[in-house]
Amino acid sequence: DADVTQTPRNRITKTGKRIMLECSQTKGHDRMYWYRQDPGLGLRLIYYSFDVKDINKGEISDGYSVSRQAQAKFSLSLESAIPNQTALYFCATSDPERRQGNTGELFFGEGSRLTVL
Amino acid sequence: AQSVTQPDIHITVSEGASLELRCNYSYGATPYLFWYVQSPGQGLQLLLKYFSGDTLVQGIKGFEAEFKRSQSSFNPRKPSVHWSDAAEYFCAVGASGSQGNLIFGKGTKLSVKP
Numbered sequence: 001d002a003d004v005t006q007t008p009r010n011r012i013t014k015t016g017k018r019i020m021l022e023c024s025q026t027k028g029h030d031r032m033y034w035y036r037q038d039p040g041l042g043l044r045l046i047y048y049s050f051d052v053k054d055i056n057k058g059e060i061s062d063g064y065s066v067s068r069q070a071q072a073k074f075s076l077s078l079e080s081a082i083p084n085q086t087a088l089y090f091c092a093t094s095d096p097e098r099r100q101g102n103t104g105e106l107f108f109g110e111g112s113r114l115t116v117l
Numbered sequence: 118a119q120s121v122t123q124p125d126i127h128i129t130v131s132e133g134a135s136l137e138l139r140c141n142y143s144y145g146a147t148p149y150l151f152w153y154v155q156s157p158g159q160g161l162q163l164l165l166k167y168f169s170g171d172t173l174v175q176g177i178k179g180f181e182a183e184f185k186r187s188q189s190s191f192n193p194r195k196p197s198v199h200w201s202d203a204a205e206y207f208c209a210v211g212a213s214g215s216q217g218n219l220i221f222g223k224g225t226k227l228s229v230k231p
Binding site: 033035040041042043044045048058090104105106108109110111 | 126149151153159160161162163166207209211218219221222223224
């Protein structure tokens with residue numbers, strides 16, 4: 001089983017609909033992230049969370065919200081989806097401590113492809 | 118501020134040829150440098166990372182990279198490319214401070230000719 005699991009893997013929806021992408025992890029990491037990938041733009045950070053009570057906006061948070069339901073679960077919501085939110089979304093986790101040998105590497109899920117018509 | 122720039126959007130190499138991927142890094146006192154690989158339809162997998170210690174790093178898929186502080190470079194190399202290396206490659210730098218977020222480049226897409 002994957003350490004970082006995203007659902008759904010693919011979703012097609014219509015403009016104005018509410019969409020939730022879910023992420024769960026079994027790595028025991030405190031930090032979780034949502035990134036968006038668009039062709040030619042790389043990965044851009046939407047939101048990140050260092051623990052259940054800590055939520056932070058990333059580079060492109062407008063139009064998105066998140067919920068950290070538990071240490072292992074981090075959901076991304078689009079309250080009213082629009083076509084330019086069509087993208088590949090990745091959840092990631094990392095270990096919080098920058099100890100010797102731990103570089104803050106991100107561990108990614110397999111992605112959720114969202115199409116907004 | 119930390120930043121990364123990948124100068125090559127798309128590279129095509131012949132199978133069996135050598136390969137070097139490039140990234141221009143800007144980092145603070147301590148570099149946290151990463152390369153990730155994304156095969157078609159897949160998530161991102163760590164290819165290489167450098168934090169400290171030995172500057173020559175061995176990664177997955179037969180890649181290695183040498184951290185050169187004077188050049189701010191950490192470029193993966195592979196002496197003989199295989200068709201399965203066709204993928205998109207992303208460099209990333211760890212942000213300073215306690216956040217630990219990564220800043221990603223825009224990616225280099227590698228195509229492999231038979």
